[in-house]
Amino acid sequence: MTTTVARDTIRAPQRAGDRVFSTATVVAGSLILAVLAAVAAFLLLQSLPAFVATPADFNGDAANFWAYVWPLAFGTLWSALLALLIAIPLAIGIALFISHYAPRKLAQGLGYIIDLLAAVPSVVFGLWGIGVLAPLLQPFYTSLVEWFGWIPLFAGPVSGTGRTILTVSIVLAVMVLPIITAICREIFLQTPVLYEEASLALGATRWEMIAMAVLPFGRSGIISASMLGLGRALGETMAVAMVLSPSPQVIFALLTSQNPTTIAANIALNFPEAHGTGVNILLATGLVLFVITLAVNMVARVIINRRKAFSGAN
Amino acid sequence: MNFTRFGRPAVIAVVAALALSSCAANEAAPAASDAASTLTGTLTGAGSSAQGSAQEAWIAAFQTANPDVTVNYDPSGSGAGRATFIAGGSDFAGSDSYLKDEELAGTFAACAPTGKAVDLPVYISPIAVIFNVEGVKDLNLDSATLGKIFKGDITTWNDPAIAALNPKATLPTTAITAVHRSDDSGTTKNFSDYLNQTAPDVWTEKPGDPFPYQTGEGAKGTSGVVDAVTNGTGTIGYADASKAGKLGVAKIKVGDKFVGYTADAAAAVVNDSPLVEGRDASDLAIKIDRLTTDPTHYPLVLVSYALVCTEYAKPAQGELVKAYVSYMAGTDGQSVAASAGGAAPLSADLADKVAAVLETIK
Numbered sequence: 001m002t003t004t005v006a007r008d009t010i011r012a013p014q015r016a017g018d019r020v021f022s023t024a025t026v027v028a029g030s031l032i033l034a035v036l037a038a039v040a041a042f043l044l045l046q047s048l049p050a051f052v053a054t055p056a057d058f059n060g061d062a063a064n065f066w067a068y069v070w071p072l073a074f075g076t077l078w079s080a081l082l083a084l085l086i087a088i089p090l091a092i093g094i095a096l097f098i099s100h101y102a103p104r105k106l107a108q109g110l111g112y113i114i115d116l117l118a119a120v121p122s123v124v125f126g127l128w129g130i131g132v133l134a135p136l137l138q139p140f141y142t143s144l145v146e147w148f149g150w151i152p153l154f155a156g157p158v159s160g161t162g163r164t165i166l167t168v169s170i171v172l173a174v175m176v177l178p179i180i181t182a183i184c185r186e187i188f189l190q191t192p193v194l195y196e197e198a199s200l201a202l203g204a205t206r207w208e209m210i211a212m213a214v215l216p217f218g219r220s221g222i223i224s225a226s227m228l229g230l231g232r233a234l235g236e237t238m239a240v241a242m243v244l245s246p247s248p249q250v251i252f253a254l255l256t257s258q259n260p261t262t263i264a265a266n267i268a269l270n271f272p273e274a275h276g277t278g279v280n281i282l283l284a285t286g287l288v289l290f291v292i293t294l295a296v297n298m299v300a301r302v303i304i305n306r307r308k309a310f311s312g313a314n
Numbered sequence: 315m316n317f318t319r320f321g322r323p324a325v326i327a328v329v330a331a332l333a334l335s336s337c338a339a340n341e342a343a344p345a346a347s348d349a350a351s352t353l354t355g356t357l358t359g360a361g362s363s364a365q366g367s368a369q370e371a372w373i374a375a376f377q378t379a380n381p382d383v384t385v386n387y388d389p390s391g392s393g394a395g396r397a398t399f400i401a402g403g404s405d406f407a408g409s410d411s412y413l414k415d416e417e418l419a420g421t422f423a424a425c426a427p428t429g430k431a432v433d434l435p436v437y438i439s440p441i442a443v444i445f446n447v448e449g450v451k452d453l454n455l456d457s458a459t460l461g462k463i464f465k466g467d468i469t470t471w472n473d474p475a476i477a478a479l480n481p482k483a484t485l486p487t488t489a490i491t492a493v494h495r496s497d498d499s500g501t502t503k504n505f506s507d508y509l510n511q512t513a514p515d516v517w518t519e520k521p522g523d524p525f526p527y528q529t530g531e532g533a534k535g536t537s538g539v540v541d542a543v544t545n546g547t548g549t550i551g552y553a554d555a556s557k558a559g560k561l562g563v564a565k566i567k568v569g570d571k572f573v574g575y576t577a578d579a580a581a582a583v584v585n586d587s588p589l590v591e592g593r594d595a596s597d598l599a600i601k602i603d604r605l606t607t608d609p610t611h612y613p614l615v616l617v618s619y620a621l622v623c624t625e626y627a628k629p630a631q632g633e634l635v636k637a638y639v640s641y642m643a644g645t646d647g648q649s650v651a652a653s654a655g656g657a658a659p660l661s662a663d664l665a666d667k668v669a670a671v672l673e674t675i676k
Contacts, residue, residue, distance in 0.1 A: 130538075135545045157469065160491025161531060161546030242538070245531040246496050257491055257531035269534055272363070273391030273498040273523065 040290070047284030049277055057277040062248070069285050073292065074250045075260030079165055079240065080233035082254075083172035088226055091177055095184035100210060111185065118178035126242035129171040130163065134243065137170075138162030141255045155253045163245045165259040171239050176229035183228065187221030188214050220304045227300030234293055240265035263289040354382035357634045361388075361395020361408035362618050364500050364554070365437050369408065371654035372642050385638060392500055392618075393523070399424065399431070399621055405631050406639065407621040409433075410500025412590065412599035422623060429625025429676070433599040434668050436642045437618035437651060438658040440580035441505055442555040443564040446543050447471055448486055454479045456567035461509040461516035463550060464492045466529030471548055479567075486548070493542045493551035496532030498523035504602075504616040505552050511604040512613075554616070555580075556656015566614060569607035577658035579612035585661035586611065596624060596671045598664075615658070625676045636675045643668040 050065050062068035094114065098107045138161065145158040195213040204212060215222075246261030246269070261269075263285045271282055359369070366389035373385045390398070392409040399407035402423025412433040422431045443460065445453055450471070455463075459475050462468040468475055472485040495502045506521035519526035533542040536553045543551040543561060550564075555575050565572035573579060583606055590599040604613045620639050626632035641647045648659035660668070 130541060131545070138547065157489050159531060159546075160489060160548045161493070161542045163531065163533070163542060163546075241534055245493075245533060245542070247528050247532065249528055258528065261496075269497045273393060275391065275394040275397050278393075 043283060043287040043290055046280055047287045049280040050284035053277050053281055057281060065281065065284060068248075068281065069263070069288050071248050071250050071260050072263045072266050072285055073288055075165075075246075076234055076262040076264070076289065076292065078252075078260060079169050079172060079262055080230055082166070082169035083176060083233045084226060084230055086169060086173035087176050087180055087229060088222075090173070091180035091184055091225070091229075092222065094177075094181045095188055096210060096214070098181075098185050099188040100206070100214065111182075114178050114181045116178075117174070118182075122175065122236060122238045123242070125171050125175055126239040129167060129239060129243035133171065134162035134167050136162075137167055141166075145255055152252060153254050156256065158255050159245065159257040161245070161257075163243055164255050164257075165244065166254040168240055168244045168259070171243055172233045172236055175236060175239065176232050179232065180225045180229040183225035184218065184222055187218040187225075191217045224300060224304050227297065230296055230300075231293060234262075234289070234296065235264055236262075237264040237268045241268040263292075353380045353634060353637055355630055355634050356384045356386070357406075357631070357638055358404045359385070359387045359395075359406045359408060359620075360390050360398045360404045361621075362392045362410050362437075362500060363389040364410055364439060364616060365389070365408040365618050365655070368437055368651035368655035368657055371650045372638075372647055375646070375650055376638055376641050379641075380637070383634060383638075391498070396621065405622075405626075406635050408437075408618060409621055410503065410616060410618050412597075412619055413621060415592075418593075418597075424627060424631070425623035426625040426627045426676075429623045429627075430594070431621055431623055432594065432597040432671060433619040433621055434639065434643065434671060435584065435598055435600055435617050435660065435664065436620045436639065436647075436668070437655070438580055438584050438660065439616045439618070439656065440555040440575040440577070440612055440658055441501055441508075441552055441614045441616055442558045442575050443550065443552050443566065443614070444540065444543050444558050444561040445550040445564055446546060446561055447488065447548055447550075450480075450483050450485065451562060452480075452483065453562060453564040454567065454572040455564045457509055457512035458516050460564075460566065461513045463490055464494065464509070464530060465516060465527050466492070467516070488548035491546055491549045492530035493533050493539050493546070493549055494525040494530050495536075495539060496525075496534050500616055500618070501536070501552065501554060505614065507602075508604050508614045554656060566612075568611055568613060569609050571609040573609055573612055575612045575614070577652065579610060580615045580658035581661045581664075582608075583611035583613050583615060584617055584658075585664050596674065598667060598671060622675060624674060629676060632676045636672055639675075640669065640672045643672070 053065060055061070055063050058068050094110075098111055102110060138159070141162055141164065142158050144154050145156040148154045149156050191214045195217065196209055199209045199213045240262050244259055244261055244265060245257050246265065247258035249258060249260060251258055251260055267282045267286060270278070274282055369387040369389070373387060376385060377383060387408070392411060395404070395407040396409050396413065396417065398404045400417065400420065400422055405424055413431060418431065425431060443455065447453075455476070456479060459468065459479060462475065469490055471488050471490055477485055500523065502525050503521050503523050506517065506519065506526060509517035510519065510521050525532065531542060533539045533551070536557050539551045539553050540557050540559065540561070543549040544559075563574060565574045567573075583603060584600060586606070586608070587600050587603040590597075590601045593599060599619070600617055602613065602615065602617060603611070606613050620642060622635050622639055623632070626635065642651075643660060643665055645665070648657070648665070651657040652659055
């Protein structure tokens with residue numbers, strides 16, 4: 001049917017503004033691709049020497065690049081996962097409070113404050129973590145290890161300074177909270193009022209209404225918000241470098257002095273004194289982080305696309 | 315030859331008239347008889363970040379005295395500084411370790427073919443063992459115990475090994491958190507070197523910039539270590555002595571006595587240490603005598619060097635390096651470094667030796 005229409009299509013008059021605008025958008029769109037390709041090419045070229053580096057080039061006793069990068073990749077994912085475990089329930093709670101529970105005036109003010117959190121530079125969060133949070137949590141960690149040390153996660157010996165991966169995850173959770181909250185709030189506010197009123201009319205309490213109408217509607221939104229938060233947590237550098245007491249090992253214990261560090265923090269710590277192959281090795285770990293972030297985002301896309309049909313968003 | 319002698323002042327005159335200062339005036343520098351204020355040009359250095367704050371103070375003072383000279387120093391790290399200097403990217407390098415034999419065997423792009431690179435000690439910093447333990451003000455440690463603490467073999471403060479060295483102290487049962495540098499650092503290398511030489515049975519790893527064991531707690535930079543030790547409980551760490559602040563500082567065992575760090579004791583051990591053997595007389599690389607038994611010595615020190623050429627490919631740069639490094643190693647420069655970076659001034663003997671080598675730089 002399109003062919004017949006196409007033949008006698010009446011061409012819309014092209015004004016200068018149309019042409020300029022369409023060119024501008026095409027340029028902007030392809031610029032993103034070009035930058036991404038340039039970054040990927042740079043990382044690939046620079047990291048080639050790292051894959052053939054000898055054990056002497058590595059800090060610590062890693063035998064090759066993969067042995068060196070594996071604990072770092074683990075630490076990156078582990079700290080981000082812990083941060084999300086803390087941040088997601090909290091963010092959903094705050095978003096629901098703002099959208100469905102709080103009086104309108106309070107809700108607006110609260111929304112602004114949450115958004116303000118996103119404007120705090122990460123180095124400030126780092127200082128807060130090292131100066132306030134870590135000393136505050138340390139006595140709590142000590143008793144946690146004392147009473148629950150039999151759980152592998154809380155195994156001792158406890159860190160004397162509180163600068164552990166759990167503290168880092170709490171700092172990261174606070175950092176990703178604003179972005180997750182903001183998106184969830186917007187999604188929850190978009191729930192069709194008819195759904196909400198219908199469930200209330202059927203005799204649902206407010207909680208039941210939220211569970212039946214708001215949350216299913218917002219599920220894909222919650223997931224994409226979490227993935228955006230995850231992206232920030234994966235790449236966070238300064239706060240982790242400042243707060244964490246790093247050690248290049250895969251460790252699950254949350255409260256000890258030895259903690260798996262993240263790729264970004266490791267680059268920040270070692271780049272200033274790196275030279276020769278050391279620089280290439282650090283850039284290669286950057287390439288690994290790039291790939292991890294890309295993979296996480298692609299998985300998020302797939303999940304969102306699959307859920308779209310059930311969300312009611314269409 | 316005659317032409318250049320007469321030609322140079324003429325060139326300067328023309329250039330001055332045209333108000334084009336830097337390049338041609340640079341050429342004239344060697345001809346000037348009394349150095350100081352007639353120096354012009356740009357001097358580039360890179361390397362040790364331990365020297366960073368001292369370099370800033372030196373540069374500020376030197377540029378005030380020589381308004382036409384610009385000095386740049388990039389605290390990119392000792393390894394990077396040496397690499398830059400070897401490749402000719404800088405006129406001198408700051409380094410926490412002296413040039414290796416294989417580095418000396420190679421060529422240095424900034425030096426004239428007849429010249430070579432030498433190590434000149436310009437910055438001595440004692441490393442303090444800092445601690446924060448409730449109820450403990452004074453702490454004596456020998457190197458074996460210190461090594462075991464940082465290696466994780468001793469885990470509580472009331473360990474018999476610590477108690478034996480501190481009969482008067484009331485040591486708590488608190489767990490020890492030993493804090494080390496999480497970034498690569500010359501401070502770690504010297505700390506490791508001290509333990510490796512004085513307690514080889516305990517500290518079996520060879521010294522290097524990263525901390526060698528996967529125990530204890532890491533913190534970023536000197537300030538990070540000091541912060542962690544201050545805010546934690548039962549903590550111990552090592553840091554440049556000037557940053558120790560109000561924290562407790564352990565005395566280390568030298569011979570039969572326990573010695574706390576002082577600028578004099580740090581300068582003394584460097585002064586009495588032998589030079590590295592098998593090098594040219596003009597190379598003042600020092601083999602720090604960590605095993606000293608003289609209680610006026612404090613062997614846990616970091617010595618940082620200025621790496622310079624004995625003869626520069628560009629004589630003008632040679633003049634500048636000579637003037638700047640002479641200032642650094644001189645009395646004024648050393649007292650500036652002491653107040654800015656907390657360094658221990660070079661002893662008079664050593665300063666004379668450095669000055670003698672600098673005299674020969676072309």
